[in-house]
Amino acid sequence: MIPTNFITTTTEKIIKWANANSLWPLTFGISCCAIEMMQTAASRYDLDRFGVVFRCSPRQADLLIVSGTVTKKMAPVLLETYNQMPNPKYVIAMGSCAINGGCFHESESVVQGCDKIIPVDVFVTGCPPHPEDLLEAIQKLREKIQRA
Numbered sequence: 001m002i003p004t005n006f007i008t009t010t011t012e013k014i015i016k017w018a019n020a021n022s023l024w025p026l027t028f029g030i031s032c033c034a035i036e037m038m039q040t041a042a043s044r045y046d047l048d049r050f051g052v053v054f055r056c057s058p059r060q061a062d063l064l065i066v067s068g069t070v071t072k073k074m075a076p077v078l079l080e081t082y083n084q085m086p087n088p089k090y091v092i093a094m095g096s097c098a099i100n101g102g103c104f105h106e107s108e109s110v111v112q113g114c115d116k117i118i119p120v121d122v123f124v125t126g127c128p129p130h131p132e133d134l135l136e137a138i139q140k141l142r143e144k145i146q147r148a
């Protein structure tokens with residue numbers, strides 16, 4: 001008789017599953033989109049229920065949510081923060097400013113998209129994006145991690 005109460009998998013699949021289901025973002029709000037990011041973590045949308053728990057140190061984080069306008073003065077800080085995060089690490093660009101400079105894209109003091117500085121996994125459009133858009137982006141990132 002063949003036992004049926006077991007599953008087969010690989011270590012790689014288990015690690016991907018764990019990474020995808022325990023994303024710990026760094027608090028990196030740099031402009032008004034950060035208010036919506038904070039709202040997503042608060043009680044109404046409750047990111048904790050998805051295993052997404054904000055951290056205050058890049059050393060403890062594996063997700064960087066760039067929520068706001070990246071100025072040229074802030075760009076080196078963004079890069080250094082990203083470099084301090086351990087691998088594997090992921091980036092979500094939240095809002096028009098983080099994607100391409102948004103309404104400030106013609107300003108000489110603004111970087112026209114954080115992907116000019118660090119690699120971005122998921123882009124969330126909007127000015128600002130709704131918390132549900134950020135939730136959807138996190139879901140897309142989880143699927144991307146599991147597919148990789």
Ligand code: SF4
Nearest residue numbers: 032033095097127128
């Ligand atoms: S996209 Fe809109 S809400 Fe977000 S940081 Fe830029 S101006 Fe502010």
